[in-house]
Amino acid sequence: MINALLVFMVVVTSALAVQRNLFSVVVLSAIYSFLMATVLVALDAVDVALTEAAVGGGISTVLLLAALYLTRGEEARPIRRPWLPLAMALGVGAMLVYGTLGLPAFSDPEAPIHTHVEPRYIQDGLKETGVPNIVTAVLASYRGYDTLGETTVVFTAGAGVVALLRRRRKKGR
């Protein structure tokens, strides 16, 4: 099931790289997001899947379409052949693949991530917080500092967009 979805994702990504019509690119990236959300559902990570579907498939698509309305619909051809960036991307990709070889096997119960703090979340989470959804308990309570940081990042990103787009508009007039 997951493998079939991953194959679909490879197909969509290849189409994304080749496609020059930006409208198709936006639609393909929305399809990619929904495939990713389905993979996450198959992995039982429903909270993340909900986020991926809402943000990646929903809001991002709308924002990209709104941006597309402001620009031309075709991607400009590059002046030079992008050999150096291609080599860089392949090199970094190869390094990342090499890095994954050192990771523990998929869903290995002995992996460090499953033996450090996770048993405590699963065993004591409900007793300590009274919240049956462990993801919520971890996000809001055990890892409250991280979530506060994330919320601050979202706020900062929004403030950054406001600062950039406001100044642009004034200059144009």
Add this chain to the structure above:
Amino acid sequence: MRDDLVLRVVAKLMIPFVVVFGVYVLFHGDFGPGGGFQAGVIAAAAIILYGIVYGLPTARRVVPDWLVEAMMAAGVLLFAGVGVMGLALGGNYLDYFVLDRDPVHGQHRGIFWVEAGVFITVCGVMLKIFYMFADRERVD
């Protein structure tokens, strides 16, 4: 898209359900999938759909710019305020156990307000970005 009757009617039928689903995801995040972030995005999506179908000025009348900008900061302040409450009641920063006499109930309370803070900020930021994108005029 303001003249498309089908879109207008379907949007009008759907938007209340989208908003209710967003609130459900927020309040039910303790028991099922979801939480402040997802709920904020869903609620923002409802307003964005409204704005796309009925036009940006109509959406701005429902959720004005000053409210959106206030939401962006208010959520983070609410989140940080829960932490300060923990300090004031004699615990550590973001310690929810001290928020109520029953520690488990205190956790519940802390998690609820924190999720509400995330919801408000995320909803505000998504709406603000959409407003700023949709408000710009074509360059060429």
